[in-house]
Amino acid sequence: MSQPATHHNKAAAAFLKNGQRAQWHDETLWFVRAKRDKAAHQIPEWEALRNLGSQIKEHTLSNLDEYLLQFEANAKKNGIKVHWANNAAEHNQIVYEILLHHNAVNVVKSKSMLTEECGLNHYLAERKISVVDTDLGEYIVQLRNEPPSHIVLPAIHLKKEDVSNTFHKHLHTEKNNQDPVYLTRAARQVLRKKFITADAAITGVNFAVAETGGIVVCTNEGNADLGVHANKVHIACMGFEKIIPRAQDLSVFLRLLARSATGQPITTYSSHFHRPKAGQEMHIVLVNNGRTEQLGREAFRNSLKCIRCAACFNTCPVYRRSGGHSYHNSVAGPIGSILAPNLDMRKNADLPFASTLCGSCTNVCPVKINIHEQLWSWRQVLMAEGYGGSAKKASMKLMTGVLSKPAVYRLSTGMARFFMRYLPFLVNNRLNPWYKQRDMPSAPKESFKDWYKKNRNHE
Amino acid sequence: MKVGLFIPCYVDQFYPQVAVATLELLERYGCEVHYPLKQTCCGQPMANSGFASMAGGCDKNFIANFSGYEYIVCPSGSCALHIKEHLHSAEEPNAAATIRERIYELTEFITDVLKLEGVKASFPHKVGLHVSCHGQRMLHLSSMSEKVEKPFSKAEALLSTVDGLELFRTSRADECCGFGGTFCVTEEAVSVSMGNTRIKEHLANGVHYITGGDMSCLMHLEGLLKRQKIDIKVIHLAEILNTQ
Amino acid sequence: MSNSRENILAAINANKPAPVELPEIPLFERKGDLVNVFIGALEFIGATSVKVTSLSEVDEYLESLQQAGTRLVNTIAELNGYNINAYKKANASELEALDTAFIKGRVGVAENGAIWVSESDMVNRLFPFICRKLVLVINAKDIVYNMHEAYRRIQVDEDGYGTFIAGPSKTADIEQSLVVGAHGPLELKVFIVS
Incomplete structure (x- = not known):
């Protein structure tokens, strides 16, 4: 059995000790939330789109096995190899075996929260396979040997002086040159070489379309595409809840996703991969890792509707003031707090309490996950399962008495x-x-x- | 119109003037108001701490106190919400359901049941409104910045009819103050930081009072204001609406 | 893993909720000057656009680049200097020095400035990403209002790969400062042919 991690409240207090930094973090993410508001308000049918997004996802969950089978059959017809992994270990092993088969030792990876969840980088590193995270934010935190603190803005806990120091140390950029353009170009130079000299590319998946057997990957930087197109092996890793029924459903989700995430009308690239290019091999790994269990928890199953936009992070006054690392889970913020206990109740019993239940998360959510209600419900489950400690229970009993x-x-x-x-x-x-x-x-x-x-x- | 007055336990103990103002206000508007003396607590602190399973006794007591009233009115969105969402009884399911339907937060009751478009009150001061989350996002007492919806606010509509009152909005108009029940002690650092952001924005507006529909949020802000010796007072909406 | 597929499917079958209907998606149509809305969206996402009345204006631009010694690939047969054979089989390291790519856009989306580019038009999947400057040429009549119309116009699996491109590559991963030109093109220029 796992041990509880550092309680969110302690990590949050430590984060707040650096008052200026914490205030910057809060204000910067609030600014992202404000951009999201502006983008949403430009769409008169915004609330109708949220309803559609929610209904499509609920429909999909209610037919999940059929859609996965449909997806598998169509993907195979497209020449894609489909793998099923019941847990993180199986996922990692599958990816490793594909890489081994191709003698791949240098891998470029675009953003994938699933591979974070499974601890893939570490697993492959132990087997002498180097994985370079190519999303700029992820690259920065990887160089620093830190996990991402935000699923869309992985390095949002860092300031440009931190990035400057990190790049100076690892990429030999000019000391104290903190210009974001200079630093971005420096990473571009290094990573372009990585794309070209790698042996394989790993990507995440934003959507997998059952009726066409293809996947959609969204990025702003173009790193997923460069990695995949420059390499002979493409491995796409996805939690199975990324499945949607029809290609036209993408029209709803692509209108919602970037607006909710960053306030952009759409990400720069929304790439649809249906067949490997000539001479290339394409693999898709469908991963469970506790998702079937979450599907069986009636009060919590609709957390599987999540499209990982992080709007709930940006709006959450607690997240903004405690930083992503205080959540000790690959997905932080309000959504992470309702996903994490399913993976490990003891370790994550503190997370549903890292909220005032203000309900802002539920109302920014583009697929209408009732996040704050699930936070409340997790509290009930965790206390009933005895994760609150006997003293807390005794004092509550006395009080209610x-x-x-x-x-x-x-x-x-x-x-x-x-x-x-x-x-x-x-x-x-x-x-x-x-x-x-x-x-x-x-x-x-x-x-x-x-x-x-x-x-x-x-x- | 027979109204049962539901006063949150901490208001009864620490802010009796808010309860008095609520009572007098309702009486002025012609309601026959009773305060059932055996009421204690709605059970929200336990439920939000994960012990809703222990709230059966509170539920039973609440039902015993408030069955039979046409309306139950409470000067707190949060406590009203708890009853509306979580009052249950295996023995008396119908009584619980009836109460869930009949419970109203004060401004909601004034606006939707009494259908008053304005109040005869006077409060010649600069006032900032603190929007409490439970009232706003769960009881829909006002529109919220997250949603693409027509802007409205029951509290602002009432305050706009108060003589002399100058209302100021903050830039993050509906961000949570960080009270959050037990959150305010279990996550003390974040709670205080959140409260301070609210205060900073009200200070920038130069208000003399912060008002709102939930005394719990105001109690938290008051604790911070007093400690920092900031000359802004908190005052419940009922107290402003009850000024003559 | 051999049993995982069956285990996962069985667990889903046992745990999935009662059926929920799949909604129809309305078009959410909007009338108006789509070209101008499109141009506004392109500007917002950091792309430049030029309205032209004939392809000869694009030709002129292309020739001016050639004269300046730009290494470019033109995948549009209707334009002068169609030269895919020079680059068709090139690998990534050979393409790294490519300056500019001219590619046809199939459908443009007025609301967000996105342009659907399909594999058969890009010839090599790397072209739109590895070049420093991407030039997309689109017919004004192929501009629709929103994504719902766009998906009705395209067939996502017609080619093995297709992508909506909305502006030059960008990032804001350092302190949320927008930097145009991340890993892909530093510039996107769109010719709208009416």
Whole structure:
């Protein structure tokens, strides 16, 4: 059994210690959210599109096995080799065997959260296969030996001076040259060589179309295409929930995806791969890794509708102030907090509590996942499964015991005292986190109940 | 019109003036208001902590206190929402369902049931409105910036009829203040940071008061304001609407 | 893995929700001057566009590049200097020095500036990505309002590969500062032929 990770609240507090940096992080992501709002408001049928996106995904989930079979049959007809992996280990092994078969030791990879989820880079590195992440943000964090902190903006926790130092160290760029254009061009030079000299390309998948047996990969940088087209082997890795029924469904998702993610009307490239080019081999790995279990959890299954736009990250006031690493999961933010407990309840029991349940996530979500309700529901499941600790449970029991019995409640000799003792946020104790940076409300001379008895009692 | 007054437990204890204002306001508008004396807590703190399973006693007590009223009115979107979404009873399912239908947040009740288009109140001050998330996004008391919808706000509509009141909007008009129930202590650092962002935006507007429909958000902001000795007061909407 | 396929399918079958209907997708049609909306969208995404009335204007541009010594590939047979044979079989390292590629766009989307480019038109899948400057030529009558119409016009699997291209490659991965020209072209120029 896994151990709990560093609790989100501790990691968040550490993140907030650097006040200026944290404020920059918050404001920058809020700016992305504002761009998203502007983009959405330019589409009068935005809410109708969200409904369509949600319905298409719900329909797909309700016919998932049939669509996967349809996809497999059509992909095979297209000359694509289809593989099925029940878990991360199988996924990694499949990818490794394909690479081994082609004697591939240098691999370029475009963004794939699934391979992050499966720990593919590490697995392949142990087997002497080098994987270069070619998305600029991912390349930066890879050089720093860090995981991405955001699924769309992997290096959003870093400032340009960090990137400048990292590139100076690894790419020998000019010391202290922090110009984003200079740094981007430097990476371009290095990565162009990697694309050309690699032995194989790995990509993620944004959508897989059942009726045509092809996949769609969206990037702004062109890194997925350059990698795939320059190489003889293309391996596309996808969680099986990326499947959609029809090519025309793409029209809905491509209108929603980039607008929700960055406020762009569409990503620069929305590439449709249906058949390998002459002399190329194309593989698709369909991965489960707990998704069938999530599908069976009625309250949580529609988290599988997610199209990984990260709009819920950008809007979440907690994410913006705690950074992606505080979520200790390949997918951070609100969506990560409802996906992670399915993978490992003990390790991720803190994540559904890293939210005020403000509901903004649910309302930006382009496929209408009821994220905040699922956060609430996970809390119930996690406490019922005993991941809250016995002390928490005992204090809750005592509190509910008193609150259920008006007589006992009244007898608690002055409600104020009761509240000060038991209502978690009002514990009148200088060790109480409330008191660290906030004053306590001042106690009035009488409660409303007492006032009412004197002034209005009809009983 | 027989109204049961549901006062959140912490309001009863710490902000009785908000409960008094709510009661007087409803009486002024011709409601026959009762405050059932055996009410305690709606159970939200337990439920949001993951212990909804323990809220049965609270539910039972709530049903015993509030069955039979035509309307139940509460000066808190958050507590009203909890009842609307989570009040259940295996023994008395119908009573629970009836209460879920009859519970109203105060501004919603004034706007949708009493159908008042304005109030006779006077509050000649610069005021910032804090939009509480549960009221806004779950009870739909106002439009939200996430959605492409026609802008509206029940609270702003009422405040706009208050004499002398000058209302200021903040740039992130509907960002959460970071209270979040037990979140405010379990995630103290983030909670405080969120509250401070709200305060900073209100300060930039030069307001003297921050008002809102949920005293819990305001209590959190008040704690920060007082500690930082910032000269902005918090005041519940009911108190403003009840000024004469 | 041998059993994984069956295990996954069985688990899905056991766990999937009750049937939900697949919705029809409306066109969400919008009338108006699509060419101008398209031009505005191109500008927004960092592309330049030129309205022309005949291909000879594109020819002139192409010739001016040739005279300046630009290494270019022209995959459009209707233009002068059609030269795919020089590059058709070239590999990535040989193509790395390519400056400019001229390729036909099939369908343009006014709302977002995206242009569908299919493999048979690009000849080599690398051309639109490895060049420094991409020139797309599209007929004004092939501009539709939105993606719903676009997908009705194209057949996504007609060729083995096709892509919507919307502007030059770009990134904002360093402090959210927009940098045009990431790994793909640094520039996109669109000729709209009416």
